[in-house]
Amino acid sequence: MSDHRAISDFLDAQAAEAGAARNTLLAYGRDLRDLSDWLANRRLSLANLTRDQVEDYLTHCDAQGLSRATRARRLSAIRQFTRFALEEGWRTDDPALRIAGPGRAKRLPKTLDRAEVEALLDAAGRIGRTQTDRARNVCLIELLYATGLRATELVSLPVAGCRGDPAVLVVKGKGGKDRMVPLSTPARAALREWIVLRDAAPHGSSLHRMLQGPGARWLFPAIGAEGHMPRQSLSRLLGNMAIEAGIPPARVTPHVIRHAFATHLLEGGADLRSIQMLLGHADLGTTEIYTHVLDARMRDLVLNHHPLAHVASECRKTGDPST
Template identity: 55%
Template sequence: MNLAENRIDTFLEAQAAELGAARNTLMAYGRDLRAYAGWLITRGGRGLLTATQADVEAYLVACDAEGLAQATRARRLSSIRQFYRFAVDEGWRSDNPAIRLQGPGRSRALPRTLTEGQVERLLDAAPQVGRVEVEQVRNGALLALLYATGMRVSELVGLPLAAAQGNPEMLLVRGKGGKERLVPLSPPARAALAAWLVVRARDKRRAASPWLFPSSGRAGHLTRHRFYGLIKQIATHAGIDPDAVTPHRLRHAFATHLLANGADLRVIQTLLGHADLATTEIYTHVLDARLRALVEAHHPLGTTRRKTDPEG
């Protein structure tokens, strides 16, 4: 397997584990990225990780010249953009050459998020899910830490025990590409973490592990796939459609709720570990969309109110 195939497969595995991407979606991503990688080879031997913005633009022009439908070209750009976003997160490259490119007649999709009420229900439900106390307390800590910090799920499950010792007010997170950042812990998150450390220390099998969230699997700690399954169980217990809840959507909720409550975009960029502010700016569009929906639903002249008003 060559390097490009390896990177594409890693990307697809992460999409399945972290975002719960459907099989058809993964197949489409794979087809699009392999077609793009094959085209790059014809462009002077370029590779996925060395391509420039000009290369991506030239590829879109080539797709248009090939007579591909607008929807197909838009989907290919979306696949390429998602891959490069993941590549930046993983530290494979320092920039996303497709992030500023506009699709053919289609606007950039906004990330789906969760309301503050839905998150509260998830946080309340998490400590109630599990066969025994140690699992219940662990699940409560996992959800509390994820929402309090906006960590990627891979960063959360891979936390070393040393990062949480001493009742810390901040966690040192080692992100993609080995980049480190400090993320503050809210009082509820600190309480959930402290409770987990107490229960964890009483469990002889877990107490000896160097990982904060140990597992008997090969990795030694909880995996992305296992956490994905857990969050679906927690959503069901909370009375929320499990299809609407993924670990990455909680990360989006963290950023969107911070922004809605007045946080600076640069601060959110730092907390999320984004290398490029343009990646973080998508949350301003999410907030704009939510505000428009509120106005349309509740303002006397809103379109939703006019359509439903029996006297309108």
């Protein structure tokens, strides 16, 4: 079997059986094709891939200057593929099973403080040529901050599930898994206004034309085969809002707003398990990147609310250990 056919069969199985998201499949395909090209230049193929070859390939990726995260993702794709090949009977061993990956650099998620988010929300109402454009922009940022949705989840919201002033939205996340996210009062108001203006699009307007085709299904219609706003357009809009709000646009992305949502919830007293459910994380370990917020809050609780905190503070001031 050719490498191309093997990769194609693997991706088909991931889509049909594992329910992998489109972006995940695209990433798997890119990573496995890169490995296949590397092997082909050495007159090798995926069919006879060995552990030494996988390790040599990862060394090659490191020499190219690829980040630890990218190398870890490529090894993950290889592991998924070799496991699939073993299960399908294409080979009798799994050469990637015990290879240690480079791991991911531990870093705190980039986020925005509450004042910056407020500035973005305010700026959204000033971006756009028409009232309809401005209402759409306000709805986008209000929903993003109120729910912590991923960019793809936001732009692909079906309009049918957003009608009737819902208190919660049902969102289809990674792997086709549904979850419910509650809406804040401002988000509900912005959603109502946008749907009214969306439905009343003047005949002959660009929005009206979008609603005559595939765009009719989506909350945020756009020209194109999919019919909804692309993620790239959402990112550009957020960049324009950032400029209007006086924030460097590089600091404002859909994922940064998602981090702000989770961080501000934790600061307000929410627990990690609830945030895991709202974000749609399959593993609580993924949500634990936000524990730096918990650590800061715990220190504040001890230093400001523990009955002995005041005594300890006075002791430090006076230098008297008996105080």
